[in-house]
Amino acid sequence: MKAIRGVWGFLLAITITAAAAQPSSGVIRVVVPFAAGGVQDIVARSFNAELGAALGRTVIVENRPGAGGTIGTALVAKSAPDGHTLVLAAASHTINGSLYAKLPYDPIRDFTGVAHIGTVEYVLMVGAALPVKTVREFVDYAKANPGRLNYTTAGSGSATHLSMAYFAALAGIDMVHVPYKATNEAVNEVVAGRSHAVIAANIGALGFVKDERVRMLGVTSAKRSKFLPGLPTIAESGLPGYEFDSWLGLLGPAGIPVSTLERINAAVGTLLRDPVILDRLARQGIEPRALGPEAFDALLRADFAKMARVVKASGARID
Secondary structure (H helix, E strand, O other): OHHHHHHHHHHHHHHHHHOOOOOOOOOEEEEEEOOOOOHHHHHHHHHHHHHHHOOOOOEEEOOOHHHHHHHHHHHHHHOOOOEEEEEEEEEEOOOHHHHEOOOOOOOOOOOOEEEEEEEEEOOOOOOOOOOOHHHHHHHHHHHHHOOEEEEEEOOOOOOHHHHHHHHHHHHOOOOOEEOOOHHHHHHHHHHHOOEEEEEEEEHHHHHOOOOOOOOEEOOOOOOOOOOOOOOEEEOOOOOOOOOOEEEEEEEEOOOOOOHHHHHHHHHHHHHHHOHHHHHHHHHHOOOEOOOOHHHHHHHHHEEEEHHHHHHHHOOOOOO
């Protein structure tokens, strides 16, 4: 009997170890904290079937929009740390930590960086009617016309808002903020000549590269974009020190077992070498970049500190 118990105990230990090495059985939810149709939603749906196949699970995408992404994010923060519930997050995650006076979670302590997916640059666009062709000329023109220029955004506290507010703060210019509900609305106002400027994610700008109604002045990233290689960065084109971009990745609640974390991370890393997945991401203006869990956590902490400076410089705050 003792021998039998020993065998059963050994088998049980193996079973427990194997179970800990993968997400909980059943469905894995990838929560998108914004409405369907946005970049995060499209990205999540671009690989959920392939991720499910790699993990031997069904991966579904669930939209939980509201309160600048904090409702869906809070749901994940409070979920069981078993790899069963993840959130497709972006830079808004770290932005919200400084933008909101109160959050139902801590954007760093309550989360684990599961898998980094890639980065997105933004583009400064102005209406063609403005007599400017460079960032430097735009800044000089705005200084000569304080309070007379306006810029559109996807809403107060959005990345499109903070990127331009940060730009204005560094440049020392005064412009009027006109918020809309979505990036496409903000861009269309500039295209139609009803607004002067917008900073939009490159996916929202790429369709207007040859449109004579707008002029692209620079990309917000530290280096030039592979999607717009001929366009200088804002920093090199007239505003040294300016940098703003967005990461995309899967986060889970704090405390996910290392074995589970590494398995999901490895599966995503494999997908980021798949030409089909890479093509889908490229269509959204995303430059893929796989990171291990520790490196992703380090990026989150660094981005949280950077976005705190951006929010402070912009003067934005949501109580």
